[in-house]
Amino acid sequence: xxxxxxxxxxxxxxxxxxxxxxxxxxxxxxxxxxxxxxxxxxxxxxxxxxxxxxxxxxxxxxxxxxxxxxxxxxxxxxxxxxxxxxxxxxxxxxxxxxxxxxxxxxxxxxxxxxxxxxxxxxxxxxxxxxxxxxxxxxxxxxxxxxxxxxxxxxxxxxxxxxxxxxxxxxxxxxxxxxxxxxxxxxxxxxxxxxxxxxxxxxxxxxxxxxxxxxxxxxxxxxxxxxxxxxxxxxxxxxxxxxxxxxxxxxxxxxxxxxxxxxxxxxxxxxxxxxxxxxxxxxxxxxxxxxxxxxxxxxxxxxxxxxxxxxxxxxxxxxxxxxxxxxxxxxxxxxxxxxxx
Amino acid sequence: xxxxxxxxxxxxxxxxxxxxxxxxxxxxxxxxxxxxxxxxxxxxxxxxxxxxxxxxxxxxxxxxxxxxxxxxxxxxxxxxxxxxxxxxxxxxxxxxxxxxxxxxxxxxxxxxxxxxxxxxxxxxxxxxxxxxxxxxxxxxxxxxxxxxxxxxxxxxxxxxxxxxxxxxxxxxxxxxxxxxxxxxxxxxx
Numbered sequence: 197x198x199x200x201x202x203x204x205x206x207x208x209x210x211x212x213x214x215x216x217x218x219x220x221x222x223x224x225x226x227x228x229x230x231x232x233x234x235x236x237x238x239x240x241x242x243x244x245x246x247x248x249x250x251x252x253x254x255x256x257x258x259x260x261x262x263x264x265x266x267x268x269x270x271x272x273x274x275x276x277x278x279x280x281x282x283x284x285x286x287x288x289x290x291x292x293x294x295x296x297x298x299x300x301x302x303x304x305x306x307x308x309x310x311x312x313x314x315x316x317x318x319x320x321x322x323x324x325x326x327x328x329x330x331x332x333x334x335x336x337x338x339x340x341x342x343x344x345x346x347x348x349x350x351x352x353x354x355x356x357x358x359x360x361x362x363x364x365x366x367x368x369x370x371x372x373x374x375x376x377x378x379x380x381x382x383x384x385x386x387x388x389x390x391x392x393x394x395x396x397x398x399x400x401x402x403x404x405x406x407x408x409x410x411x412x413x414x415x416x417x418x419x420x421x422x423x424x425x426x427x428x429x430x431x432x433x434x435x436x437x438x439x440x441x442x443x444x445x446x447x448x449x450x451x452x453x454x455x456x457x458x459x460x461x462x463x464x465x466x467x468x469x470x471x472x473x474x475x476x477x478x479x480x481x482x483x484x485x486x487x488x489x490x491x492x493x494x495x496x497x498x499x500x501x502x503x504x505x506x507x508x509x510x511x512x513x514x515x516x517x518x519x520x521x522x523x524x525x526x527x528x529x530x531x532x533x534x535x536x
Numbered sequence: 537x538x539x540x541x542x543x544x545x546x547x548x549x550x551x552x553x554x555x556x557x558x559x560x561x562x563x564x565x566x567x568x569x570x571x572x573x574x575x576x577x578x579x580x581x582x583x584x585x586x587x588x589x590x591x592x593x594x595x596x597x598x599x600x601x602x603x604x605x606x607x608x609x610x611x612x613x614x615x616x617x618x619x620x621x622x623x624x625x626x627x628x629x630x631x632x633x634x635x636x637x638x639x640x641x642x643x644x645x646x647x648x649x650x651x652x653x654x655x656x657x658x659x660x661x662x663x664x665x666x667x668x669x670x671x672x673x674x675x676x677x678x679x680x681x682x683x684x685x686x687x688x689x690x691x692x693x694x695x696x697x698x699x700x701x702x703x704x705x706x707x708x709x710x711x712x713x714x715x716x717x718x719x720x721x722x723x724x725x
Binding site: 211212214215216218219220221246247250251253254255256257258259260261262263265268269271272273275276348367404 | 550554557558561562563565566569575579583586587590651652655656659661663671673674675679680695696698699700702703704705706709710
């Protein structure tokens with residue numbers, strides 16, 4: 197595992213260097229370092245080129261990136277009213293641009309302390325925020341509850357819980373083991389739903405870029421409430437998952453839970469007659485890797501196996517031995533193909 | 537997300553109309569800017585298309601995909617605008633612009649538009665603070681130190697947010713980037 201960690205750190209340095217290069221922040225010595233890095237391995241250029249293309253393509257939308265959609269909608273709406281055909285409906289509770297600017301301004305007031313790979317932010321109201329980068333991290337909250345945070349997630353919590361509820365805010369994904377305290381319910385705010393518990397363990401996946409929020413209960417009971425004008429609440433029991441679909445604004449309970457939903461935390465996988473494509477996608481998420489399968493028939497190859505806290509290299513070795521695969525790495529990607 | 541290809545509903549309510557407006561306005565403005573000289577004109581044309589759609593929303597053919605309806609309407613209004621301008625404008629640079637936008641490149645334009653929509657959506661999918669920082673650097677050309685000072689955060693945070701932004705954008709657009717390589721290869725033969 198230590199080998200894998202080292203690779204990961206090297207990769208991070210590469211990305212920061214690339215981004216500095218693209219954004220015109222790199223010094224002469226960093227440019228030299230970049231050149232040395234490019235010379236060290238041809239796959240590095242491939243990676244740089246991918247980033248450069250993304251960077252350049254973004255230029256295409258520069259002229260519209262700053263459009264204020266709220267303001268444009270207001271203009272259109274007032275014209276719609278003038279056109280006299282509008283059936284008056286209740287106005288939507290949309291958050292305005294001012295709201296978001298306000299949030300950015302508040303963020304700007306925070307003092308920043310760097311710890312390990314995560315960022316701690318402590319503000320003057322006694323709140324702390326832990327933001328993870330590309331490694332999961334575990335923290336213990338003031339009440340003794342434990343939270344394991346997945347990649348690129350953040351958790352805002354008070355230095356000390358006061359008042360009737362223990363309230364925290366989550367962006368991203370976390371596994372919660374909440375200390376039992378029936379008098380002080382534990383409430384997790386996310387952008388779309390609130391999650392209320394007394395003492396239990398469960399996983400919350402609430403990355404804002406995902407189409408749905410998922411709450412999966414391991415032990416105890418959890419109440420999930422959808423935000424909005426007409427709040428709706430569901431109660432989840434062990435083995436249940438609550439799914440909030442953002443586009444449809446529906447909140448439903450399902451028992452159809454992928455076995456490996458906690459693999460990001462445990463690095464343990466159970467695969468039962470699953471396709472190699474499916475397996476590779478799950479590994480990509482957990483290890484932040486890029487595994488590609490170079491043959492359509494291979495994508496459908498079926499796999500039944502378990503992995504318990506192994507390195508990605510070890511897993512790839514098992515897969516390649518089992519399925520007789522050819523493994524090569526290119527541009528930081530792992531490419532699986534059939535042996536000739 | 538994922539509802540772009542839906543058909544026009546006969547009884548479109550205001551909320552779904554707003555949703556439609558918000559998801560297509562930026563890419564329609566970008567599209568119009570290829571024909572008309574400035575962004576204000578482009579915005580005006582796109583606004584008019586939406587007003588028109590709203591007013592006749594009960595008569596629109598429910599079988600036609602909404603997206604192509606919108607882009608075709610914007611395209612037509614841009615051409616009308618150029619024609620109207622031509623009456624007043626002896627300088628025929630605008631007319632040349634019209635000539636260079638005949639229908640033969642329509643397919644390319646739609647593909648290009650698809651890409652722009654994806655880039656725009658990818659940018660919108662970034663966490664707010666991360667997007668703000670990224671746009672300040674990429675579009676406003678501010679240095680890390682300037683951004684840090686403006687937002688009252690450390691340069692290190694700006695740097696990590698920039699890396700985060702680019703990582704996410706690459707992840708979201710990587711499928712498309714693959715397509716580009718394929719495209720170039722097939723055209724070389």
